[in-house]
Amino acid sequence: MDIKFVCAHAGRPATAVTRRDVARALLAVPSGVALVALPDLRRAMVAAGNPLSVAFWESAKATLSAIEAGVATVGDVQRWVESTGTEPILMTPSYFVWPEEDERGPVATEMFARLVAYLEDKVAAGEIDPDALAAGDQEARSAYEELQESWLSTPLPDGRVPGFAVSDELDEELFSAWDEEEEFALSELRRIVAELPKQPELPMAELETAATRLRALLALPGYPASVLRACAGFDERPLPDDDVELWLTVAAGIAGPIADLSEGADVLEEFADLDRELSEEDTALANLCAIQHADWLAGVAALVRMGPGVLASPERMARLIAESEDIDIDDQDDEDLHTTESLFTSVVGLWGLLGIVDADDVLTPLGWWGLPKALERAWSGEG
Template sequence: MNVDLEFVSEHAGRSAAELTRRDVARALLAVPSGQALVCLPDLRREMSTAGNPLSAPFWDSAKAALTGIESGAATVGDVQRWLEATGTEPILITRGRFVWPDEGERGPVASELYDLLVTHLEEHVTRGDIDPDRLAAGDHEAREVYEEVQDRWLRTALPDGRLPGALVDEELNEGLFAAWDEEEAFALSELNRVLADLPEPGLPLADLEAAAARLRVLLGEPGYPASVLRACAGFDDGPLPESDIELWLIVAAGIASPLSDLEEDDEDDHRFWDLESELSAEDAALAALCTIHHADWLAAVVELARRGPGVLASPERIARFVAESEDIDVDMDDPEDLEMTESLFAAVTPLWERLGIVDEHAVLTPLGWWGLPKALERAWSAR
């Protein structure tokens, strides 16, 4: 395929006179880098003849970027940075912490607003507010202006009153929630299917009452693990459920499907964006709980329910249950996957011990055998 002016115009959907640096860059990236490099000089001459020569810094940056790609030295970030240096490519992650979905994952709203932002940036380039040549040269001040223009646009209402950043986030969240609900419904159906063939454990009432009594005291304490358990259960400052069964099941279900975040001051919100800082024990534990997949919970709980009280339920053993599950199709061919599952469940077993699901040796108790399947069913049902 020849990367000529006709190809670039067709790829961008614009005439030669209307083509921008972004249009040319995206067309060059649409073909193998070696092919694009060979065609680059001829394309530059064609653009000049058509009265739209662009600039020498752009063509130099294009050659450097394509050479880096061809040699394997350029990273995905390098290529994205080059695209952004055209002056009209939206930044994927802005200073204001807004994240654009990947191109193939954008819904109708995100696609529309992305195109509107491109047009907005083109207007700023035309007026001279954004200088692509300085961006290509890595000028810090030019980059600051470029980023601020986008952050301001995302926070400013459109003529029809819509707020761009909020609309994209809303659409993305709706899609994520829909996919999550579908996965959860499937996991619940699989749980019920497998448990239907297993005996129904009896309720160890004395163990439950003792665990609930300890839990009521624990939930009133500051710090970890009380703070994590309160967040999992969605408890605020209101009274706890009077029923011991209800209290225990709510908290146990919350470990598998946390209902709220930790209570933190707004000024501490930056901790998740500071890649150099370490998360607290509370943050790390809750993050781990939210990361465990439905399939992993399903495989672990089903295997524990099948084996019954006395089985070791340490993080290492649970990771092995998940990897070797015959009921649930979990892809764990990479040893790192096994290590990751083990590290995630390392946040679970200490909380289970506080509920009496496992003992101090991480061995499943009669209470855990009775309650874990019920807690998982509750977590995946409407609560």
């Protein structure tokens, strides 16, 4: 750990190395090694005509000593690097969050480098005082945050707004990963159903009874009708006349909700109250959205293989998912099982309204026929 290492790590000559460059190089080696090398590194920087400042070297020693003693938190270290004056803030006051370095896409990498260069220009112009930042000056910190907030929201010459450009890239990556998971789950579901020794048949009488009951339910205000309408997207369009279409649309919506609850003024005021308890409908919709493709696949695959008459209670669903050989899953402890059971409590309750399970949470012939079709519809975009 010497000045050559710092220059190689930063990709700059010693005369151009910044506080941030030195801080990152010091953190790239064990803290004990960095502490031992610190005095010689400081002398080498002075000899190179780039002494940095007393405040920086003292902050470096204090931070490295805290790391070596095991008392420094990740936040402490991040704050120290940010105090160099050219390190972008990991999370701004408006909650913009930079991805971790090894998780940045091309756009985030470009924008991060642009912001570092922008901050370096501001330090050179005397508009950022790194020593004040290192000393914990709150006014300097606030100005530093505001400067970055402004840059993130100001269009570049090519018209791109940095903050939005990074967020859009993250969204694209998230949606791409989601689509891949959905495509794999759909292919596995189709394979499992095709391999059944006997294919489920539509129990028409049961479906007509369930559809009649469902139409009456969907006309009611409040929970559970509000959640079923949101899941199926019926707040924005009329109910289909065909019973099969109606039933499958609602069943598919439980596995892949189409919309959120209607957001009137009262709803927005409730969500602004962080101390309030979630309503039954908020909890149900949140639970549905939290279930992963793999869990849906494992649970429904187990049910369709066993057929009508199998218990499909929330506790049983959690156990079937934990023991499934259709998905890769780590060993489940009691807490994991409880979490899955809690999520499926909402699912099984809604399944009962559609006749997928009976009053004792036992899978019905209608559920045996309809569950795989509902999942296929939710994951393929049919309807």
